[in-house]
């Protein structure tokens with residue numbers, strides 16, 4: 147037997163040597179988190195307004211969430227979907243409570259939730275075509291959309307940097323202009339099964355559907371017997387101050403994809419299907435080994451518990467008013483750097499006049515972690531339980547960076 151290796155290698159070296167190079171990362175290794183704060187391996191603290199890309203809804207290691215996950219891990223972790231588990235049933239009930247009468251399918255990520263939506267659209271198309279498979283299969287999406295990295299999600303994502311090298315895409319996707327209803331209407335034909343959009347485009351720079359546009363899509367779908375499917379993976383689960391961001395428009399979708407914030411850091415995704423379409427799935431035509439485990443559902447239930455107990459939806463709505471005002475003042479004070487500030491609740495984009503990456507690096511050096519988004523945008527995704535002080539601190543750091551840049 148050989149002696150165990152005593153060579154100590156840094157995390158940076160391990161990444162350089164062994165981790166696939168599909169991300170360009172800053173020189174930062176995070177080792178610990180509490181609330182809206184994370185610490186790197188040198189002991190530096192950061193205000194984390196990346197939230198693991200809108201995932202850590204309660205911040206890091208929230209005590210209620212940690213206790214729920216620890217308790218469930220010691221009780222039952224995984225049994226597959228060949229059997230029921232109490233946590234999945236309860237979580238489905240809670241999601242139906244937010245979304246309306248319907249049924250829920252659980253998976254592990256946003257891309258998987260969207261795959262399920264795309265398969266739902268295909269099943270609806272078969273029914274629409276009188277049972278003929280493979281005829282009514284088209285889905286209309288939006289330009290600049292992001293729906294994930296699987297073949298279905300990628301095919302619904304009309305971006306060169308995402309599709310390049312992976313063609314051919316799945317057939318049947320076409321793309322209208324966001325907030326231009328006529329451009330969607332023009333793409334409908336007899337083979338169209340669904341319209342599928344992000345309620346607020348996240349990755350491409352925080353571009354919301356207007357309420358009128360969403361209501362117009364609803365009418366188009368009703369008129370042509372199409373499913374209205376909404377990708378709430380990033381903007382859902384409280385991020386905008388409503389549980390789902392489409393609630394601001396007062397529409398009822400036919401299906402919703404959700405993930406990111408739902409598990410508060412534990413991987414979970416879900417598709418909600420309106421009751422009238424829920425019977426399109428039957429035993430055998432979709433599935434997943436890992437989806438909806440007791441552990442994942444316990445984590446998500448803990449997130450919903452805290453959102454409800456601490457009234458986080460109301461808090462996001464009220465606390466975002468002064469925060470947005472302070473951020474918008476940056477556009478007034480630094481017109482040479484800031485084009486505009488937009489978003490809803492705790493899903494905010496600061497559109498800069500140039501490349502956001504140097505600003506993001508400067509923010510990090512001053513202790514604020516924030517991701518970029520398309521169109522020169524710095525994204526701000528605080529946890530839903532961020533304090534007014536933490537929100538104010540973020541503005542202070544951004545102001546300092548923009549001042550130093552002037």
Ligand SMILES: *Cc1c(COP(=O)(O)O)cnc(C)c1O
Nearest residue numbers: 255256257292293294348379380
């Ligand atoms: C992140 C994201 C996805 C993909 O989710 P994954 O969990 O990374 O597969 C899909 N749609 C939207 C709107 C997203 O923001």
